[in-house]
Amino acid sequence: MRALFRSRYRLILLSLTLTGILVVWYLNHVPGGFVAGVGQLFLTSILCLLGLFFWLFFFSQFVLPVHKLEDRWRIYRRLLLYIQGGHGPAIFIENGKIRQRKGEIKKEGPGVVILDSASAAVLRKDDRFNRAIGPGITFTERKEYLEGDKAVVDLRIQKGKIGPFLSSGAPAGVSDDQPARLEVQQRQRMETRALTRDNIELVPKIVVHFKIDAQPGEGGSQYGYRPSSVEKAILRRNVDANLPEDTPDRLNDWRWLPPRLAADIWKETLSRFRLDELFHSRFNLPTALQTIHAIIHQRLTQPVVDELDLFGKPTGQQVPSLEYHMLQERGIRVLKVEIRDLEMPEEVEKDLIKRWQTSWLSQAKREKEMIEIQRQYITRESQEQAVRAFFSEAVSPLAETCSAQVYSVKKVFHILMRSIRTNLERNPQAQSKFQQEIEQLSQLVEWSIPED
Numbered sequence: 001m002r003a004l005f006r007s008r009y010r011l012i013l014l015s016l017t018l019t020g021i022l023v024v025w026y027l028n029h030v031p032g033g034f035v036a037g038v039g040q041l042f043l044t045s046i047l048c049l050l051g052l053f054f055w056l057f058f059f060s061q062f063v064l065p066v067h068k069l070e071d072r073w074r075i076y077r078r079l080l081l082y083i084q085g086g087h088g089p090a091i092f093i094e095n096g097k098i099r100q101r102k103g104e105i106k107k108e109g110p111g112v113v114i115l116d117s118a119s120a121a122v123l124r125k126d127d128r129f130n131r132a133i134g135p136g137i138t139f140t141e142r143k144e145y146l147e148g149d150k151a152v153v154d155l156r157i158q159k160g161k162i163g164p165f166l167s168s169g170a171p172a173g174v175s176d177d178q179p180a181r182l183e184v185q186q187r188q189r190m191e192t193r194a195l196t197r198d199n200i201e202l203v204p205k206i207v208v209h210f211k212i213d214a215q216p217g218e219g220g221s222q223y224g225y226r227p228s229s230v231e232k233a234i235l236r237r238n239v240d241a242n243l244p245e246d247t248p249d250r251l252n253d254w255r256w257l258p259p260r261l262a263a264d265i266w267k268e269t270l271s272r273f274r275l276d277e278l279f280h281s282r283f284n285l286p287t288a289l290q291t292i293h294a295i296i297h298q299r300l301t302q303p304v305v306d307e308l309d310l311f312g313k314p315t316g317q318q319v320p321s322l323e324y325h326m327l328q329e330r331g332i333r334v335l336k337v338e339i340r341d342l343e344m345p346e347e348v349e350k351d352l353i354k355r356w357q358t359s360w361l362s363q364a365k366r367e368k369e370m371i372e373i374q375r376q377y378i379t380r381e382s383q384e385q386a387v388r389a390f391f392s393e394a395v396s397p398l399a400e401t402c403s404a405q406v407y408s409v410k411k412v413f414h415i416l417m418r419s420i421r422t423n424l425e426r427n428p429q430a431q432s433k434f435q436q437e438i439e440q441l442s443q444l445v446e447w448s449i450p451e452d
Contacts (some may be wrong), residue, residue: 049218054082064112064137072108074139081109088112093119096154106148113146117221120212121152122234129235134225153233153254155212155223157335160259162207163192164343189343190258194267197311200275203343206266208258208300213333223371236330258300260418261323261335265296272312274346288312293339299323300334340399397443 060076081087091307092099095118115121117135124130125144135155146152173246193203212229217227233254243250273288281287286294291312298305303325304318327334421442 035074035399039183056083064114066137071137071139075112078110078112078139088142089145091146093121093152094118095156096149096152098149098152105148110142111140113140118154118156118223119152120155120221120225120227120230121146122231124151129231132230132234134219134227134230140349147263150237150251150253151234153212153230155214155221155225157209157211157223158255158261159206159253160210161185161205161262162188162208162259164188164203165205192263192266194270196270196273196275196278198274200348201345202270202275204266206259206262207338207340208260208262208334209336209338210327210332210334213328213331226331232329232331254330254332258327258332258334262296262300265299265323266292266339269308269312272308272310275344277312278290289339294340297334297337300327300337404406 009389056079057076060079061072063075063079064071066072066075078087087107088109089100089104089107090111090114091104093115095116097119098105113121113123113133114137115133115135116352120132120134122129122132123138123140123144124147125141129151130144165188193201193205195201209293212224212226212233213225214221214229215224216222216224234258237254238252238256240250240252269292273292277288279287281290291308295305295308299321300323303321305321307315307317307319309315
């Protein structure tokens with residue numbers, strides 16, 4: 001009996017019970033006897049039932065923002081099922097997360113799924129994946145359901161991190177002597193730990209920016225929605241073979257793959273370079289660290305990439321990128337890769353800093369010498385230009401005056417001294433610096449005034 005009242009027919013049973021009580025009460029109080037009461041009760045029941053269906057259909061038009069008549073009819077049918085207790089899940093998915101009432105996702109009847117512009121999902125039916133759904137309203141059929149958060153994707157740009165991120169910021173109340181924390185730190189370090197060609201250990205933090213493969217605006221979403229990419233991301237998730245088959249966590253999240261591919265490429269490429277090549281370059285070529293970053297980005301974003309030999313030198317050939325094709329098969333597109341905070345052994349870091357300080361000092365001295373030589377050259381060049389300009393300005397009035405006539409030596413000297421004084425007086429800096437010389441020139445100009 002308890003199970004019966006908890007079934008989908010509980011509302012019907014309660015309604016029939018309440019209706020029976022009202023009928024008995026009505027027949028005992030209506031004037032005209034039993035026959036008249038039954039007729040009136042039947043007519044009233046018909047009117048109430050028709051009113052129920054009419055107003056239910058009327059208000060169902062405003063439940064969800066749909067435009068097609070077929071969708072309005074689906075809403076009406078689901079409201080009828082809701083009254084009977086046989087409705088399916090009513091779920092809202094926001095930013096790749098499911099919002100639902102407790103146990104809502106387990107309902108098997110026809111339901112509805114509402115997704116915002118940043119969400120998509122894959123529905124299951126009869127223990128198999130059935131179809132992908134994107135932003136908007138989706139009506140689910142009977143026994144069609146969501147597997148859970150792992151069957152939902154966020155269409156926005158994702159940021160996958162791998163490496164020793166836990167050691168960079170210790171949460172409050174957690175000490176480094178806790179075994180669990182130390183174990184997690186060590187596991188994170190091993191994810192990106194790699195050796196250079198001269199056997200130096202380096203541990204970086206790697207950040208990969210990626211998203212579901214689709215163009216912005218595609219599929220009615222500003223972030224881009226492509227059903228085939230969503231299906232690939234969910235259906236082709238990686239399997240953790242170390243966990244039992246009946247464990248839900250055996251299937252990794254779709255965001256698991258890109259950062260781990262970047263870490264694998266980092267380990268492979270770093271082994272081709274020595275430590276001193278990572279930060280120094282010759283002949284204005286990129287450093288080894290820049291080359292490694294470029295190779296990781298190429299292998300995750302391009303179908304063919306430049307090939308490197310065992311010593312990190314380009315061979316001039318291009319080879320297919322297996323990582324790119326692996327991401328394409330899973331409907332994922334990588335946008336950007338970052339390599340941060342290289343960690344190395346303490347003694348190596350100290351030696352490297354010492355060498356940097358030494359090389360920096362010698363480089364600074366060489367640059368200082370070059371700057372001093374350049375300054376002296378510019379100074380001499382400026383002085384020569386100033387002398388030539390001063391001579392040209394001082395002699396030009398004399399040339400203009402004497403071009404048509406022949407003057408005496410005293411007249412020519414007078415014109416030259418006056419021209420030089422005029423040029424000095426026009427220059428504010430020269431006027432303040434050569435005040436005494438200007439006074440002497442004035443005396444010479446007055447002394448050399450020719451007699452008419």
